[in-house]
Amino acid sequence: MSPPGTYLVGGAVRDRLLGLPPGDRDWVVVGRTPAEMRDAGFRQVGRDFPVFLHPATGEEHALARTERKSGRGHVGFVVHADPSVTLEQDLERRDFTLNAIAEDADGRLIDPFGGRRDIEARRLRHVSPAFAEDPLRVLRAARFMARLAPLGFSIAEDTLALMRSMVAAGEVAELVPERVWQELRKALAAPSPSAFLRSLRDCGALAVVLPEVDALYGVPQRAEYHPEVDTGVHVELVCERAAALAPGDDRVGFAALTHDLGKALTPDGVLPSHRGHEQRGLAPLAALATRLKVPNGHRELAEVVCREHLNIHRIDELRPATLHDLLARCDGFRKPERIRRLALACRADAQGRTGLEHSPYPQADRLVAALEAALAVKARDVAEGRSGRAVGEALRRERIRAIARSAGPGGTEAMP
DSSP states (O other), X not given: OOOSEEEEETHHHXXXXXTOOOOOOEEEEESOOHHHHHHTTOEEOOSSSOXXXXXXXXXXXXXXXXXXXXXSSSSOEEEEOSTTOOHHHHHHTSSBGGXXXXXXXXXXXXXXXXXXXXXXXXXXXXXXXXXXGOTHHHHHHHHHHHHHGGGTOEEOHHHHHHHHHHHHTTOGXXXXXXXXXXXXXXXXXXXXXXXXXXXXXXXXXXXXXXXXXXTTTTOBOOTTXXXXXXXXXXXXXXXXXXXXHSTTOHHHHHHXXXXXXXXXXSOGGGTTOOTTHHHHTHHHHHHHHHHHTOOHHHHXXXXXXXXXXXXXXXXXXXXXXXXXXXXXXXTTTXXXXXXXXXXXXXXXXXXXXXXXXXXXXXXXXXXXXHHHHHHTSOHHHHOTTOOTHHHHHHHHHHHHHHHHHHOOSOOOOOOO
């Protein structure tokens, strides 16, 4: 049993062992009371259990605690924190063995559940059967895989079996939308979002938390455009390319995830063609975004990508006036960064196809060039001698001319 004291815990220890860049440092304090922490100058911030901020560093210090299940869902817990709780008891309540490692002031590791061994084996494994008491841990497992899969990690078979039983018991359906979105957002910003989707699908949770995405699996596409055929696999590949093209940008990631939702609604009689899927996709996208309370910036970009991605794929077929009006309806002149993200998401869509991951996609450059050319024309440039609507009409004409001048040779075949 480790003696009373202060121990570095969680992600800081884990990431150092993985050779990853260090993040925030969290500490657990054993053998002290809240009053003693306050007397030492710490500021208490925890509501559900005692968490304190260090007076000099501002780092979080939590008193060692245990948790007991008291109801359904993620928040049904009774927390017990007092000086009698040991470090080992605190570590036992954690989710995965790689998160249940502590380090003392001398740099010695305290690893009662084999976390270091699992790191070396590249295995994500739960600490104890108490894992099943918190359904959020199913999503956390998938989100960790989005980060760790590129390092060779997989979910331990007994952990995956436990996740499946939790889904079957209906606990995952109890999660509040905000927590689902929080985990999804982190996964979309991670290096391998497809590992998040596959992990959720492997345990049955994808159909519970993202049924609109789960419905894409098994839906065929035309093989000449999509060698991977399966729409669900295509979305995985698009999310991977989005993570590579726009690292850490969960807005582009969310747009990549949802751009083809309409393909799940294609009538069976016209498969594997998906004509009109971009318009059909807007309704399931709205349902998903409303249910998960997705922020407006993410939702608006996703709607633009869903609606316009085929137009961008065939951008060299668009007349300058048509391209100008596309930029305008996307609010691109007020929000140019939205167009740049649209270009990235469309590139990810084009390259998110088996064997085409690094294929050229000049359409993205063409879109951004058109935007920049149009933005270079200001209202003041055409305002002389005009007023009111006439200024707007002249601005549109000059921007269309600028877009026409920005166009290079080409003529790109549209992709579905």
